[in-house]
Amino acid sequence: MIQKMKQTAQVTNRHRALGLTDQDVLSMYENMLKARRVDERLWLLNRAGKIPFVVSCQGQEAAQVGAAFGLNRDKDYVAPYYRDYGFVFAWGMTIREMMLNNFAKAEDPNSGGRQMPGHFGYRKLRMLSHSSPVTTQNPHAVGIALAAKIKGDDIVSFVTFGEGSSNQGDFHEAANFAAVHKLPVIFMCENNHYAISVSLKKQVACAHISDRAIGYGMYGESFDGNDPLAAYAAVKKAADRAHRGEGPTLLEANGYRLMPHTSDDNDMTYRSKEEVDEAKKHDGVVTFAEYLRAIHVLTEDVEREMEERIRKEIDAATNDAEKAPFAEPDSVLHYVYEEKN
Amino acid sequence: MIQKMKQTAQVTNRHRALGLTDQDVLSMYENMLKARRVDERLWLLNRAGKIPFVVSCQGQEAAQVGAAFGLNRDKDYVAPYYRDYGFVFAWGMTIREMMLNNFAKAEDPNSGGRQMPGHFGYRKLRMLSHSSPVTTQNPHAVGIALAAKIKGDDIVSFVTFGEGSSNQGDFHEAANFAAVHKLPVIFMCENNHYAISVSLKKQVACAHISDRAIGYGMYGESFDGNDPLAAYAAVKKAADRAHRGEGPTLLEANGYRLMPHTSDDNDMTYRSKEEVDEAKKHDGVVTFAEYLRAIHVLTEDVEREMEERIRKEIDAATNDAEKAPFAEPDSVLHYVYEEKN
Amino acid sequence: MSVRSYIEAITMALDEEMDRDQNVFVLGEDVGKRGGVFQATKGLYEKYGELRVMDTPLAESAIAGVGIGASLYGLRPVAEMQFSDFMLPAANQIISEAAKMRYRSNNDWSAPLTIRAPFGGGVHGGLYHSQSMEAIFANIPGLKIVIPSTPYDAKGLLKASIRDNDPVLFFEHKRAYRLLKGEVPETDYVVPLGKADVKREGTDVTVITYGLMVHHVLNAAQRLAEQGISTHVLDLRTIYPLDKESIISAAQKTGKVLLVTEDTKEGSVLSEVAAIIAENCLFELDAPIKRVAAPDAPAMPYAGPLEQAFMVKPEQIEQAIQDLAEF
Amino acid sequence: MSVRSYIEAITMALDEEMDRDQNVFVLGEDVGKRGGVFQATKGLYEKYGELRVMDTPLAESAIAGVGIGASLYGLRPVAEMQFSDFMLPAANQIISEAAKMRYRSNNDWSAPLTIRAPFGGGVHGGLYHSQSMEAIFANIPGLKIVIPSTPYDAKGLLKASIRDNDPVLFFEHKRAYRLLKGEVPETDYVVPLGKADVKREGTDVTVITYGLMVHHVLNAAQRLAEQGISTHVLDLRTIYPLDKESIISAAQKTGKVLLVTEDTKEGSVLSEVAAIIAENCLFELDAPIKRVAAPDAPAMPYAGPLEQAFMVKPEQIEQAIQDLAEF
Numbered sequence A, B: 001m002i003q004k005m006k007q008t009a010q011v012t013n014r015h016r017a018l019g020l021t022d023q024d025v026l027s028m029y030e031n032m033l034k035a036r037r038v039d040e041r042l043w044l045l046n047r048a049g050k051i052p053f054v055v056s057c058q059g060q061e062a063a064q065v066g067a068a069f070g071l072n073r074d075k076d077y078v079a080p081y082y083r084d085y086g087f088v089f090a091w092g093m094t095i096r097e098m099m100l101n102n103f104a105k106a107e108d109p110n111s112g113g114r115q116m117p118g119h120f121g122y123r124k125l126r127m128l129s130h131s132s133p134v135t136t137q138n139p140h141a142v143g144i145a146l147a148a149k150i151k152g153d154d155i156v157s158f159v160t161f162g163e164g165s166s167n168q169g170d171f172h173e174a175a176n177f178a179a180v181h182k183l184p185v186i187f188m189c190e191n192n193h194y195a196i197s198v199s200l201k202k203q204v205a206c207a208h209i210s211d212r213a214i215g216y217g218m219y220g221e222s223f224d225g226n227d228p229l230a231a232y233a234a235v236k237k238a239a240d241r242a243h244r245g246e247g248p249t250l251l252e253a254n255g256y257r258l259m260p261h262t263s264d265d266n267d268m269t270y271r272s273k274e275e276v277d278e279a280k281k282h283d284g285v286v287t288f289a290e291y292l293r294a295i296h297v298l299t300e301d302v303e304r305e306m307e308e309r310i311r312k313e314i315d316a317a318t319n320d321a322e323k324a325p326f327a328e329p330d331s332v333l334h335y336v337y338e339e340k341n
Numbered sequence C, D: 001m002s003v004r005s006y007i008e009a010i011t012m013a014l015d016e017e018m019d020r021d022q023n024v025f026v027l028g029e030d031v032g033k034r035g036g037v038f039q040a041t042k043g044l045y046e047k048y049g050e051l052r053v054m055d056t057p058l059a060e061s062a063i064a065g066v067g068i069g070a071s072l073y074g075l076r077p078v079a080e081m082q083f084s085d086f087m088l089p090a091a092n093q094i095i096s097e098a099a100k101m102r103y104r105s106n107n108d109w110s111a112p113l114t115i116r117a118p119f120g121g122g123v124h125g126g127l128y129h130s131q132s133m134e135a136i137f138a139n140i141p142g143l144k145i146v147i148p149s150t151p152y153d154a155k156g157l158l159k160a161s162i163r164d165n166d167p168v169l170f171f172e173h174k175r176a177y178r179l180l181k182g183e184v185p186e187t188d189y190v191v192p193l194g195k196a197d198v199k200r201e202g203t204d205v206t207v208i209t210y211g212l213m214v215h216h217v218l219n220a221a222q223r224l225a226e227q228g229i230s231t232h233v234l235d236l237r238t239i240y241p242l243d244k245e246s247i248i249s250a251a252q253k254t255g256k257v258l259l260v261t262e263d264t265k266e267g268s269v270l271s272e273v274a275a276i277i278a279e280n281c282l283f284e285l286d287a288p289i290k291r292v293a294a295p296d297a298p299a300m301p302y303a304g305p306l307e308q309a310f311m312v313k314p315e316q317i318e319q320a321i322q323d324l325a326e327f
């Protein structure tokens, strides 16, 4: 079920109690907006024939950004999946890097244009390399946590994946391994209610993906995926548990995929416009802005400047990325194995 | 935890309320005893150098036989795993067939001596062919149920596996598939607290394997694996649910592996004799006999005759199987593909 | 008879077999309402209903394993793997289970399951939507692996695969889906499994290949004919187990053999073809057995120029034939 | 220097590497208290503790995948697959993940993971405890596959594998574990990956092989020497990617080549060896490239006589060498 943010006539400050400053929540919002505006631009570029493919984050920015803020961005290891534009921005990737990724240029830090867009990976940021076969990243995240435990390092390993993907064997094996060894892993399922065309009820028969936690003997929780504060609180709590040695947590960000699966998809063949329109009412980017406006943190000026800043950055990045060179054709032969010299 | 059968000074009849006659429970016991006595003989044959390998059912007969009685033995499809000696006897395999299997002779109906002992499979009995990689049978059982649904046949598909094996991806994928499509499958985990040398707490962090049911949105239940009546009741209930269209059930038979993993194993390298001795006190073959004696269903005469009958059958079967020919060496080239003629 | 695309031929085959035999059903990711991400099952959901055109959870091992189970019950499942790259979670079910079912049960059980999977590159798919996966499976007795190169063969081979009483991996070239068009009879016909097909008769150089490469090779042969080079083209069609006789006689035909695959070179299906020739008709060769294949790197990158650099190009094939002719 | 069994050499290598580098650790099923079902990790649990000699849940994809993750963190995991037959649930992690990690991240990440797995037949293991699995993986760029044939090589190659900065599949012949004994230095040495090794010099016939078959071939060569037949024996040692140069020069050495594997024939690693020779030194051959291998059936049955019938037998090898010598 799509949850909606509770709205009362008199909006109260919800972030202070979570230990977040006004600056924090503005920064959260800016990352969400960045992801949204970049995503929108990518669709335009795709429709204009400038990039062959888009995979979209729209509808999931709130959970992604909230989650990033709940982690230690200087220490923790993360394995974001292909929709995590909001997450990787909040984690330190620049818009320019993102555009290089989408234009598949040599300078793309994720894969130098080797992988499809959204297949993140950035060692400098302790961000694992993502591949296309879904859920393979889950055991990797567990391995990071295990390695940290062996080395005695106090870090958290964070991984995301879709609800359809939670049906892969690797989800199960990774969750169980982490639980048995009480490893500091946070599994966050971004339940957007669709796996391409297949709706939630044809993927799982449980109410929430987080219901699976009990079967692993770990803690589980579902939160409103449209609310970055809920995401922040849930991830923060899970990270605290991990640091205290209480093991892994399985979270579900309950949300909705606002766009087609990718630019190759036509979602109107399997869901209705009404359904999508209804979901848009709960769009986290919109509702969080409303909250910030209601509590006077997002003033008209701040908002205009923010939009402006982002637009300029996207323009410049797009321009840069479009002009940037592809990797040399011969480079396809490189880095199959370590190259010693 | 190893559960024990509740024993009261005044033993009351527990099977009548389950709809089982005295004849039924005697037959249950006879199947349990058959499995136990055959197993014991196999170890002797192994130690005498007559058969290279034994995989043992000891400690699990009660759950196995009780489960078989809870199903429709004329219609249902079953996918028993390698320890299910009790199950397959109750399902209609003869001691002679079992001995042919253990001696790997041509007449072995399971595989003609191609597979290791305990790798059951018997089309005539609607018993699927079992392989060594654990838990691969779970999706097969789901496929049987799906096929029956497509064909409109009202049957139940029953599958067993160990608790260690419940950590394989195939367990997860099969359970989820069955739940989403509300298929008539009974998954029965025979939790014997060890996967070779690895104890339960290093395999899973949940209390019972059946706790995993909720994550699939299916019904789950754990029962005392030493009590055939508990097994019968749980499986019968699950079968009734399946017939009513209520979908799959995940059961845990909570028991203990009394012998080493196989004849190649030395369990004293990883568990203590005390632990095994303690478990033996709850041995279902012993405790069920006590129950039957206490309610005067298993009289001394009946018991002696039963033991005698089984011993004779085992003697004859062993003799037969030992003398029976192996398959022709050239036969290794056959049945890779369908052979038309 | 009408002109159909390769993917239309696939859909026709599915439709005809489902119509003909109630036991045939389709399962996979997005095969239902969506008609498949490539539209191979388009219209079937509407026609046969959701039980026989089943959207499964996102779990390939279950798709294969549940398919195997259903096949044991007597059905003829056609499982779709959305991309062949995503078959690997099902490798254990395919190799340990489907392939060994008949053998291990001493002919008691069999698994008449067909697994369809789009493979191959040239579609901006990047590393994980472009691979040729056949070599991984082309060493597993009990499996049959089929790769059609034309719409006609696609229909006939798929129908034969579905009717076969053993498991078949059926790889469809995703670039061929809409690129290749050809005559496809509306009638019920099958193309036999296990038989290679001479797609062009020639006398100077023999090219042995399969999949989309057949198309490139035939184009090259056409161009080379104008220069007086006569190319003999053998399309393997079933790439496991191989049709040894046809391979040997094709090699003997010209004494000069070029093998072409878009898969990476080392350990590809062509290695076995070379081995068969080297074992059986070595002295009838007038030139080394040459291979044209992708480089030994994991898979083709996404960026356009890198993808191009990685792929086997028609000119490479043409050049290799020419070199052999002149050898 | 002392005489050690093949499995003792494995244990020595693990022990030395764990001692030398705190980042090396072992994970797998029953590797801890039990010391492994074959006792390859015997004593390590006691010496290094349960965090570095970790009993994992029964889940091979997790063993490989968690191993990969740990390797990304900078550790050097040595994962044990209890039998190579049971690696298949991990096929996706091995092929899609480990093998492609460096390439897909454009050299940003790498996965220095070693996966050990006992393989091979002749131990009453039946279909699923006897297989040779290497051909499935011997076409995956990014992977290295190592198969030692002697205790000396086993130790040196395993140490080299653990120190290698890319993923290595390390197959150990389970029949060799206690059958083969040989001199193994107590000192720290490595045997380089990627290099085949001439195990016997000869002039009449070249045999190229690997694993336990090396032992059988050397015995055959010994016996044939008495009849005046001189056999050149090349042990591949790394079976992917192959050492092309050594293969070519070994083939050229005698002009008569026999390839031996205990794997089933079609699509085995030897196909590529044959293809390399047929592509590079065809005209230096005086005989067809012959192969001795197991029949193209799923795997060896359990029953003694069937197992015997399935396995490659020393006499077959001897006969094949003799035939080639007389060719």
Ligand SMILES: Cc1ncc(C[n+]2csc(CCOP(=O)(O)OP(=O)(O)O)c2C)c(N)n1
Binding pocket: A083, A132, A133, A134, A161, A162, A163, A164, A165, A166, A190, A192, A194, A195, A196, A257, C029, C058, C060, C082, C086, C089
């Ligand atoms: C193993 C595997 N199978 C199939 C695919 C093709 N595929 C890509 S995304 C996708 C749906 C994923 O759904 P979900 O997990 O819910 O994530 P979402 O895309 O909705 O965020 C599928 C089937 C894949 N990438 N990997």
Ligand SMILES: Cc1ncc(C[n+]2csc(CCOP(=O)(O)OP(=O)(O)O)c2C)c(N)n1
Binding pocket: B083, B132, B133, B134, B161, B162, B163, B164, B165, B166, B190, B192, B194, B195, B196, B257, D029, D058, D060, D082, D086, D089
């Ligand atoms: C995929 C796979 N991995 C490993 C093995 C080796 N193995 C055989 S039985 C076993 C333990 C099984 O434990 P459990 O599932 O608890 O069943 P039990 O034997 O205790 O009844 C293992 C690891 C196997 N058969 N298959």
Ligand SMILES: [Mg+2]
Binding pocket: A162, A163, A164, A190, A191, A192, A193, A194, A195, A196
């Ligand atoms: Mg989704």
Ligand SMILES: [Mg+2]
Binding pocket: B162, B163, B164, B190, B191, B192, B193, B194, B195, B196
């Ligand atoms: Mg167990």
